[in-house]
Amino acid sequence: MIIPVVLLALVATSMRHSAEGTARMAPAAVARWDDSSWHVSEPGGREIQVDIGLNGSNLRPEDVLEWVRRAADAVTAFYGVFPVERARVRAAESLGDGREIHGTTWGDIDGVQGFSRMRLGGGVTKNDLNSDWTMTHEFVHMALSSLPDESHWLEEGLATYVEPIARVQAGQLTAEQAWEGMVQGMPNGEPGPGDKGLNQAHTWGRTYWGGAMFCLVADIRIREATQNRKGLQDALRAIVAARATIDTEWPIERVLAVGDEATGTTVLSGLYNTWKNSPVRVDLNKLWLELGVRTGSHGIEFDSNATLAAIRNSITEKPPR
Numbered sequence: 001m002i003i004p005v006v007l008l009a010l011v012a013t014s015m016r017h018s019a020e021g022t023a024r025m026a027p028a029a030v031a032r033w034d035d036s037s038w039h040v041s042e043p044g045g046r047e048i049q050v051d052i053g054l055n056g057s058n059l060r061p062e063d064v065l066e067w068v069r070r071a072a073d074a075v076t077a078f079y080g081v082f083p084v085e086r087a088r089v090r091a092a093e094s095l096g097d098g099r100e101i102h103g104t105t106w107g108d109i110d111g112v113q114g115f116s117r118m119r120l121g122g123g124v125t126k127n128d129l130n131s132d133w134t135m136t137h138e139f140v141h142m143a144l145s146s147l148p149d150e151s152h153w154l155e156e157g158l159a160t161y162v163e164p165i166a167r168v169q170a171g172q173l174t175a176e177q178a179w180e181g182m183v184q185g186m187p188n189g190e191p192g193p194g195d196k197g198l199n200q201a202h203t204w205g206r207t208y209w210g211g212a213m214f215c216l217v218a219d220i221r222i223r224e225a226t227q228n229r230k231g232l233q234d235a236l237r238a239i240v241a242a243r244a245t246i247d248t249e250w251p252i253e254r255v256l257a258v259g260d261e262a263t264g265t266t267v268l269s270g271l272y273n274t275w276k277n278s279p280v281r282v283d284l285n286k287l288w289l290e291l292g293v294r295t296g297s298h299g300i301e302f303d304s305n306a307t308l309a310a311i312r313n314s315i316t317e318k319p320p321r
Contacts, residue, residue, distance in 0.1 A: 046082040048072060049112070053092040056122050063126045064091050070172060071135035075143065077318060078166035078233065083143035083240045084113035084247065089135075094119035099128055103138040107146050107246030114142035114246050137163045143240050145250040150199045154252060157211010160185070161219075162236070169318040176300040178316055179293045182216065183284075183300065189213040191279035199276040213282055214275055220291075221267045223311045231314060235259030235268060 050068055052061050068089055076082050088109070094102065098121035109115040116138040140159040147155055164178035189209030191197075198214065201207050219232035235258075242258045244250050256268040274280060288294065292306025303309065 046084070047086050048082075049086075049088040051088070051090045053090070054120065055093065057093055057120065057124065059120070059124065059126065059129070063129055067129040067132065067135055070130075070170075071139050074136045074163075074166040074170040074172055075139040077170040078140075078162060079143055079237055079240050080319075081240070083139075083245050086112050087114040087116070087139075087142060088112045089116045089118060091118045091120060094121050097122040099123045099125070101128070101132055101134045103134045105138045105141040105246065107142070107248070114139075116141075133163050133167070136167060140166065142246045143236065144246065145239075145244040145248045145255055146246055147250070147252050147255070151252040153198045153201045153207045153211040154214070155211075156208045157189075157213070157215055158236075160208045160212040161215035165233075165316055168316045175313075175316040176302070179291075179302075179312075180295075180300045182212075183288060183293060183295065185209050186213050186216070186282075186284055190281055190284075195279035197275060197277040197279060214271065217282060218267055218271050219315055220287075220308065220311055221271065222263050222265055223314060225265045225267060226263060228311055228314055230263045230265075232259075233319065235262050238262030 048068060050065060052064050054064070068091075072082055094100065100119075100121045101124060102119045103116055105114060105116040107114060116135075118135065118138070137159045140162045141155060143162075144155060144158055164173055164181050167173040168175050168178045186209055188205035189212060191206065191210070192203075195201075195206070198206065198210055201210055215232060222235065223229075223231045238261070239255055239258050244255050244258060252272065253269070256272055259268045260266050290306060290308045291312040292303030292309040293312065294301050294303060302312070306312070
């Protein structure tokens with residue numbers, strides 16, 4: 001059984017059930033598409049249709065809807081707006097009774113700008129959804145144009161980098177938790193023997209964490225070049241404003257040029273030209289020291305006197321604009 005729902009991501013509303021058992025958000029305006037599908041909208045709002053098919057799960061439809069809403073809130077906090085006007089999420093049960101959550105996202109499917117298919121193991125609980133990062137990761141994909149195969153590392157790297165920062169800005173994670181994930185994950189992105197640069201990256205580590213490392217270094221360099229007035233977040237918001245979202249197919253050079261124009265720098269294009277065909281290594285230990293991110297006896301600790309401490313703070317702070 002599939003329960004189709006449409007969730008307005010940007011408006012805080014209360015949950016209720018229809019007489020037919022369809023879970024939906026109490027909307028400002030509701031129109032029914034057909035016998036089984038609901039359309040929730042507000043003037044100027046973004047819309048997310050949620051189809052739920054979890055026959056063997058103990059999850060309730062409202063648990064899934066809250067999961068999607070939290071992810072949408074995080075992405076909206078980071079980008080200032082949900083990246084596409086119409087999105088669709090299909091949450092279905094995967095084989096087995098494990099607690100794994102997997103997602104895949106495509107652009108321009110049946111007139112919907114962004115479509116995410118989420119697979120939830122039969123053992124996934126509400127608590128698992130409350131702490132999950134996967135849905136946010138998939139929504140970040142909607143904020144970037146579909147790139148050529150050789151640029152897949154930027155699609156995955158950007159989603160890996162932005163996801164925890166977006167959740168911090170939405171109040172769903174602490175900054176310490178976000179940086180802890182980076183400290184643990186970034187070493188996976190370093191080039192290995194025979195590496196020929198990110199455009200030839202095929203391993204999981206280089207694709208996800210190599211791309212995330214590119215984003216981190218770009219963020220720092222933009223902030224250094226602009227006296228911390230602008231960062232990668234400004235570039236990414238400009239890319240969404242230019243409608244270079246997942247339903248489009250732009251070359252990576254054009255996407256990065258939009259970001260550079262927004263920051264008044266050439267950091268993204270310059271870094272790309274260096275990293276795309278060369279195995280660039282980053283001295284992560286030195287970088288963590290400069291950022292003031294260190295692992296203490298009780299987890300991640302911050303050094304407020306570090307050289308790049310102000311930049312570290314700015315990366316996870318929600319912009320006032």
